[in-house]
């Protein structure tokens with residue numbers, strides 16, 4: 001198809017160049033990242049006065065064009081008589097250049113971990129080192145990974161500049177062939193394709209990572225109904241297996257947040273991610289996403305014309321396309337779980353409020369959600385029925401279900417939640433472990449709210 005003078009040995013020559021590109025990139029990214037972690041941790045934990053010289057030097061590496069750094073660095077090592085080869089000089093300069101960016105990525109990732117989460121870890125007795133190793137790094141890694149991948153791809157392309165020091169990497173190898181064979185378009189296309197092949201697996205890492213997160217991430221969400229701003233910048237991360245209760249005054253925006261999480265309401269600003277997928281992004285399959293997130297409301301909304309069993313099998317059959325027998329097996333299991341095994345053939349109208357609410361919980365659970373949102377599920381119940389529904393929620397929490405519970409039941413919030421968020425006028429005024437919120441609330445609003453509800 002192509003009429004070219006490119007021989008096998010020319011291709012091997014290009015492949016050798018590609019290997020040099022890979023080696024320079026791998027060494028620089030590895031060394032630069034290690035330095036970036038050390039510098040980033042240092043920057044985040046030590047006062048800006050102490051870290052000022054480091055910040056200055058890193059800013060220089062980020063501001064001065066890499067080509068100038070390479071030429072000056074090479075001249076400097078020659079004057080100093082260090083005798084570095086062009087390859088060593090290139091790797092040293094590129095590592096420092098990479099470290100300047102990696103430091104910022106690491107610092108950003110550390111700072112993205114909410115202070116309250118770190119305080120919660122420390123309040124459990126984790127040392128600074130354990131907090132870093134078990135909380136900050138795993139959580140920060142997810143934030144850092146996309147930027148780090150971008151940095152790696154950038155370094156791979158920038159590494160072409162080392163040809164100025166006489167190194168025959170991929171671009172230089174293709175230049176040599178272009179001069180000899182006079183086929184610039186074809187040879188540069190081959191070089192471009194090799195760059196693409198080298199970058200592709202790294203770029204895919206970013207895409208596959210998007211599905212890797214197992215959590216609900218709410219980032220600076222704002223939401224208004226007409227002129228009324230109900231959510232004024234809410235941020236909250238709920239990890240897999242965590243139970244977070246949301247408490248707060250009437251009208252503070254608690255229920256609105258839940259409806260935004262599973263996309264029932266659009267948001268005006270910010271982002272909500274479920275397992276790494278942005279709920280409100282264009283192109284997101286909301287129905288698919290909602291299957292992961294069960295929601296139970298204050299009003300249980302039973303389908304009155306269907307039996308209890310049919311109420312629970314409806315969505316698995318219609319939405320998931322499950323055969324009747326399989327849907328019924330799951331429904332019976334879930335209804336037994338919530339204590340309604342003897343009500344399968346009964347119509348909801350014959351159930352008490354507490355039983356209907358438990359049926360609604362079973363109905364949501366039958367879709368095998370990864371997350372459950374509960375919106376004041378006991379508020380519409382007679383007081384004597386509240387306990388049975390709360391016991392069901394407690395059981396789910398003990399089984400490891402990830403739950404966000406908007407609740408007015410302070411006892412429940414205290415006993416069952418890992419963290420409690422206090423909502424006030426559209427923001428999370430305070431969040432922390434129940435011992436903090438109920439034992440030693442930090443904000444005046446929390447204290448005032450709790451003194452009124454107790």
Ligand SMILES: Nc1ncnc2c1ncn2[C@@H]1O[C@H](COP(=O)(O)OP(=O)(O)OP(=O)(O)O)[C@@H](O)[C@H]1O
Nearest residue numbers: 225228230248249250251252253254255256257376
């Ligand atoms: N669909 C809507 N259209 C217009 N305003 C709404 C809508 N939904 C909620 N609001 C308003 O938004 C504000 C917050 O409501 P939201 O239900 O989120 O509060 P809440 O904290 O859950 O309160 P409560 O504890 O009383 O249920 C309220 O003033 C409410 O009237």
